[in-house]
Structures are given as C-alpha cells and as structure tokens.
Amino acid sequence: MVQQETRQWLLVNKPLNDPVLSGPNATFKLTRTTLPDLNDDQVLLKVLxxxxxPAQRTWIQEGMDPERMYTTPVPLNAPMRSFGVCEVMESKAANLAKGSLVLASTGWSEYDVVNAGDCRPIHVSAGLSPTNFIGALGGPGLTACYGLIDRVGTTAEDAVVISGAAGATGSMAVQVAKKLIGCKKVIGIAGSDEKCRWVESLGADICVNYKSPSFKEDLKNATEGFVEVYFDNVGGEILDFMLTRVKRHGRIAACGAIAEYNRGFSSGLMNWHQIIFNRLEIKGFIITDARATGKSEDFIKVLMKGVKEGKIKIGPETETVVPTKFEDVPRTWMMLFEGRNQGKLVTQIV
Structure with missing residues (x-):
C-alpha cells in the first residue's frame, strides 16, 4: 500500500473568545502530512x-484547567478533534471490510489511520441516512434521552422547557419529551419565528423566539404556573431567567452553555438565589457517562423504536448538511455559533 497523504486542520492558537479564522492569530492552520503504514487491526479511513x-469549542478553550475538564483538551499543533462518518479504504482488521462505513474520531483530517477497536460500524437501513448516526441516532439523540429520562426523571406529569430547541440536541429533546415521555406541556426556545414553527411541528406545544423584544414576557406567559423541568442547552441570560420560572423542587438538566463558550465562560447569573429559595435540583451531565455505564444502547433502542413507530422525525429537515471543501471546514463549524443550523449541523466533505 502506498502511504496516504492527507490535509489536516491543526489547532495552533487557543481562543479565549470567538475563534479566529484568518490572519496571524488564526485559531486553526491547514497543513499536509503523510500517514503511517497500517499495522495489524488498523484501518485507513476516508472522512465523508x-x-x-458545541462541545468542541470547550476542548480548545484558552485558560481551561485540564483537571476540571471531562475530557483531555486538544493539544496545540494537533488536529482539531471531531467525530465523523467514514469509509474504510484499506483494512488489516478481520471485522472491518474495505468499503464499510464506520463512526470514528479522526479529527479534522481527510484521511486517518485508526485502530479497528476505535471504530463503530454502522449499517444504513431503508429510510435512514449515514448522517443520522451522528445526529438523531447518535450523540444528540442519546443526550436528549439521557438528560431527560435518566438525569432528571422527566415524567408525563411534567411541563418542560427546552432551550436551543431548534438545535441538534434540543430538537431531539422536544420529540423525546412530547412523543416518547408524553409530557403534559413542552415549551421550546429558539432563535427565529421560522425555527419556532418548526419546533412546534416536532411536537412542542409552544415555542418562543428569544430574539423577540417580548421574549421574557412571552416565556413568562408560556410558563404560567411554572414548570417542573428545564433542559438547558445554552446557559447565560436564558438560564438566569429560567431560574425564576422553574417550580419549587423543580429539576434542571444542565446539558450545554453555548451562549458562554465564546465569552470566556462568563455566565453573570443574577438569580442564583432562586436555587436556594426554591430548592431547585440542577444536574450537569455528559453523554460519555451514559456510554460508560452501558445505558447508551438502551436509549438507542428506545429511539429506534420511536422512529419505526413514526413518533420521532429524522428526515432531512432535522439536519443541516453543508457540502464543504476541506479548506472551508472551520467556516462550516462556526455556523453552530451563528445560529445558522436547523437540527444537526453536518459537514459533508466534497
């Protein structure tokens, strides 16, 4: 086998605030390298x-104490870490044939040599797309199930608010809450009237636009009588306000804080006293916890059952797949922080 050349995007400057895409202080650098020969039980992958x-942003944060991170930060001058759907181009592994599709952590690289044990084979059946396995049937779907069901024990008797409801995890949380758990009321928060209508089409009873001048009043009206559960994907001002809208002894699933990732993690919470006064329960969680405890496979079965029964939507409208030249990979990633995606944001290498 001829050694494979590949382009890679390396992390060369850790950002404190917004990542920089060009100039002398650019966060990433495009390079070219030659991959090593395959050893036994290894495969050569092409990233599709x-x-x-959003979690990728936390892996490159300047000043983050590694001992307080749930995973090892991306080192400087190493490929930006990411997961992807890949095709096996060459194989020295008995269980992975050439041409098969796998999920793997390759980093921002066109090709990579990976241990077979670090690959998860995927089999695309009728009605599914390979991208579903990094979206609805991957991390976002698992996160929604694990957070709502396992972490805060959401039941049909609960009213639930879900922020970032038009994003990958939020849109799945809406469907899990309404269609699988059967919550009595599901309230979404999204960034445009158009996105709000889409969130309502997924099952939300109502969705409010956080960019509207009347947002707080709209959310106050939607949560009249307060709610039992808040699934937080954004942190920041919306979390601060939601601390005043959760019932006494209510539960908050702390899933993400995308509003803070490019602000140096400065939340500026003013309503912390609500946690004390109303005895609120907040549970932070990471999806890798579910995988480590063996719960992820159970939730995948729950989601697949929901798809087969027509309760869970995973069509093209639940993903934003962006055909992207490799030199533009960071620009597509930045769409996450600009609110330009509906559902899961996927980079398709062309």
Missing part, C-alpha cells in the same frame, strides 16, 4: 461527514 458539536 464531520459532526459539528
């Missing part, structure tokens, strides 16, 4: 689709 996830 990159998963874009």
């Amino acid at each position: 689709y990159f998963s874009n996830d």
Whole structure:
C-alpha cells in the first residue's frame, strides 16, 4: 500500500473568545502530512461527514484547567478533534471490510489511520441516512434521552422547557419529551419565528423566539404556573431567567452553555438565589457517562423504536448538511455559533 497523504486542520492558537479564522492569530492552520503504514487491526479511513458539536469549542478553550475538564483538551499543533462518518479504504482488521462505513474520531483530517477497536460500524437501513448516526441516532439523540429520562426523571406529569430547541440536541429533546415521555406541556426556545414553527411541528406545544423584544414576557406567559423541568442547552441570560420560572423542587438538566463558550465562560447569573429559595435540583451531565455505564444502547433502542413507530422525525429537515471543501471546514463549524443550523449541523466533505 502506498502511504496516504492527507490535509489536516491543526489547532495552533487557543481562543479565549470567538475563534479566529484568518490572519496571524488564526485559531486553526491547514497543513499536509503523510500517514503511517497500517499495522495489524488498523484501518485507513476516508472522512465523508464531520459532526459539528458545541462541545468542541470547550476542548480548545484558552485558560481551561485540564483537571476540571471531562475530557483531555486538544493539544496545540494537533488536529482539531471531531467525530465523523467514514469509509474504510484499506483494512488489516478481520471485522472491518474495505468499503464499510464506520463512526470514528479522526479529527479534522481527510484521511486517518485508526485502530479497528476505535471504530463503530454502522449499517444504513431503508429510510435512514449515514448522517443520522451522528445526529438523531447518535450523540444528540442519546443526550436528549439521557438528560431527560435518566438525569432528571422527566415524567408525563411534567411541563418542560427546552432551550436551543431548534438545535441538534434540543430538537431531539422536544420529540423525546412530547412523543416518547408524553409530557403534559413542552415549551421550546429558539432563535427565529421560522425555527419556532418548526419546533412546534416536532411536537412542542409552544415555542418562543428569544430574539423577540417580548421574549421574557412571552416565556413568562408560556410558563404560567411554572414548570417542573428545564433542559438547558445554552446557559447565560436564558438560564438566569429560567431560574425564576422553574417550580419549587423543580429539576434542571444542565446539558450545554453555548451562549458562554465564546465569552470566556462568563455566565453573570443574577438569580442564583432562586436555587436556594426554591430548592431547585440542577444536574450537569455528559453523554460519555451514559456510554460508560452501558445505558447508551438502551436509549438507542428506545429511539429506534420511536422512529419505526413514526413518533420521532429524522428526515432531512432535522439536519443541516453543508457540502464543504476541506479548506472551508472551520467556516462550516462556526455556523453552530451563528445560529445558522436547523437540527444537526453536518459537514459533508466534497
């Protein structure tokens, strides 16, 4: 086998605030390298689709204490870490044939040599797309199930608010809450009237636009009588306000804080006293916890059952797949922080 050349995007400057895409202080650098020969039980992968996830931003944060992180930060001058759908181009592994599709952590690289044990084979059946396995049937779907069901024990008797409801995890949380758990009321929060209508089409009883001048009043009206559960994907001002809208002894699933990732993690919470006065329960969680405890497979079965029964939508409208030249990979990733995606944001390498 001839050694494979590949282009890679390396992390060369850790950002404190917004990542920089050009100039002398650019966050990433495009390079070219030659991959090593395959050893036994290794495969050569070609990346077809990159998963874009808000958590990636935390892995490159300047000043972050590694001992307080749930995963090892991306080192300087190493490929930006990411997961993707890949095709096996060459194989020295008995269980992975050439041409098969797998999920793997390759980083922002066109090709990569990976241990077979670090690959998860995927089999695309009728009605499914390979990208579903990094979206509805991957991390976002698992996160929605794990957070709502396992972490805060959401039941049909609960009213639930879900922020970032038009995003990958939020849109799945809406469907899990309404269609699988059967919550009595599901309230979404999204960034445009158009997105709000889409969130309502997924099952939300109402969705409010956080960019509207009347947002707080709209959300106050939607949560009249207060709610039992808040699924937080954004942090910041919306979390601060929601601390005043959760019932006494209510539960908050702390899933993400995308509003803070490019602000140096400065939340500026003013309503912390609500946690004390109303004895609120807040549970932070990471989806890798579900995988480590063996719960992820159970939730995948729950989601697949929901898809087969027509309760869970996973069509093209639940993903924003962006055909992207490799030199533009960081620009597509930045769409996450600009609110330009509906559902899961996927980079398709062309």
